[in-house]
Amino acid sequence: MTDPVTTPRGPARKAVNPRSAARLAAVQALYQLDMDPTARARQIVTEFKAHRLGREVDGQVYARADEDFFGDLVEGAHERRAEIDAHIAPALDKRWPLHRLERLMACILRAATYELAIRADVPRKVVINEYLNVAHAFYSDKEPRFINGVLETVADAVRGGDG
Secondary structure, rough: OOOOOOOOOOOOOOOOOOOOOOOHHHHHHHHHHHOOOOOHHHHHHHHHHOOOOOHHHHHHHHOOHHHHHHHHHHHHHHHOOOHHHHHHHHHOOOOOHHHHOOOOHHHHHHHHHHHHOOOOOHHHOOOOOHHHHHEEEEEHHHHHHHHHHHHHHHHHHHHHHOO
């Protein structure tokens, strides 16, 4: 699998929006936190800022990210996980509760739901589109469609018709 943070799709390299890079890195950081229950969000954020964001790691150059936005996404989504999960749960089929989803998919949903529920300064359409792009970095067509459906349902619940 190619590294979605560092390997652009398509023939030409495009500049990556710092907030887009922050979202992708936040999903990776949330995944790392999910894999290591003893880790602390602030510790992971500090490690990413010092050693990954905008830097070369193992020959790959990570995109420059909005570090403050990245920190808010990771720490906010991690600290408010129970609240965020409560927003996601009703959007899922009863046969597929959140704990049955792949960890990565759950991390994408949590980061996006944090933005939808808490970051009212970011338009709904922007949040959904950005996390669909994140989903496409890791998955083929089926999973991003699923994520889109869940996020639309969550957005309806937490923001109503807000665009």
